[in-house]
Amino acid sequence: MATQIFGTRTDAEDVVQEAWIRLDRWGAEDIENLGGWLTRVVGRICLDVLRRRTSRGETALDIWEADVVLTDDHPGPEEAATQSDSLGLALLIVLDSLRPEERFAFVLHDLFAVPFSEIAAIIGRSSEAAKMAASRARRKVRDVPVPTGDLTERREVVDAFLSAARDGDFDALLHVLDPNVTWHRCSMRGHTVELGANEVLAAVRRGDPGKIEARRISVNGEPGIFVSTTGGQPLGLMSCTVAEGKMVDIVSIIDPKRLGHMEIPFLRGPSDR
Template sequence: MLGSHSDAEDAVQETWLRWERNGPESIDNLGGWLTRVIGRICLDALRRRTTRGESSLDAWLSEAIVDEDDPTPEQNATLSDSLGPAMLIVLDSLRPEERVAFVLHDMFSVPFAEIAAVIGSSEAAAKMAASRARRKVKDTPPPSGELSQRRAVVDAFLTAARLGDFDALLHFLDPGLTWHRSNARGHMVRMGANEVLAAIRRGDPDRIEVRKVNVNGEPGLLVLTASGHRLGLMACTVADGRLVGIVSITSRKLLERLRLPGQ
């Protein structure tokens, strides 16, 4: 719902406090009561984010686990509940009511009558909110294949970029690729493989170092200067053997919040 472990913990804690204040003996349907209360808490949190111009991607980055090697079994247990950056961006594009309705219904099978009580609407309006969200979400392809296979695609993409082999790059880039860029000026979206190719042509691979990393369990790339200064982080979404989504972060403020391997 919130895309952030810390925000989720805050929502659960607030729900627990309200449950204690209300008195469990006065609640006839505990499951329904909990769903309604925590749903409203999440809805309020999403509305505050919208007002302040914040995003789930910012929270995702601040909590990101960046590893050079494959995640440990303990990390895998945590990462199994993590959403990828491309999905978080799509969820952030939804209105708070749409996001809440979609998550409650499509992920937890909560009836629309209960969802309507959470978002303060009619049952028909709740159905429409979930439907609008569903149409946006289905256009974002999820990762497919084993992690080792997705890693191999990103590694091959990196090799082709270093060699300037643009024919090979086109093989690994989906024509409809979505490239989200977060820098000091804000967030921008570019569509299509040609946008990535143009950026690679402008680059100078001899002046940077690229380290292969996993970002929240998905293949990524960390770009550094020769002296080790952070320039950018890429999180990649691979489906059917091609890169279908890239989120690149070059904002110095965001990069400084990263905890990198060896730190």
């Protein structure tokens, strides 16, 4: 539950550890409904963290580099289990735009079926206010593009994008890009959003295929692209949402610091070289 609320395993593990400390102090034998007690305690800790993060102007985008799960196309059982807990980067961006109470109410009710009466008690609002918070979040989350087609088809679209970019075939690029593709760029300067295939084409035109290498990689279970220098220095990571045979959403991480903390499966380890 904590992982889904935060989108980061690091924060979730800290919350669970704190919950166990409180349980040890309280005494499990004195708790009639242990599951309900843990839900309330973990929920309150999560909400407190979200509120503190908001008051400091932080977002999950500031810390998510440790939670981006990068694998090759055939992850092992442990990697697959980690992917199953991971949120897509496009969804994480939308969740980050929500108020703490909206995010909390949406995740607990829509993903874990926690009654609004219990959510209301945790956030200190009425049940009706909790319902409204979840509803506001739901409307925003509905706008997050959802992948369609099987995974093999989505990989083929990303492969076609890579091939067209290498060849400088802009007609082929337009064929795989949705005209209204949303492109999120997360750099040292923050998070920006570009709309439309022409923005992506312009970026491809500025690149020099002879000086970079790009390969398909799995990003939190979905096809993505890893870009590096020919010497292996990471330059960027793209998470691609493919629907109806087109790339409809791209999240690019081009912050060297964030890239430096990621575990790249075909490199030796964290890329802080």
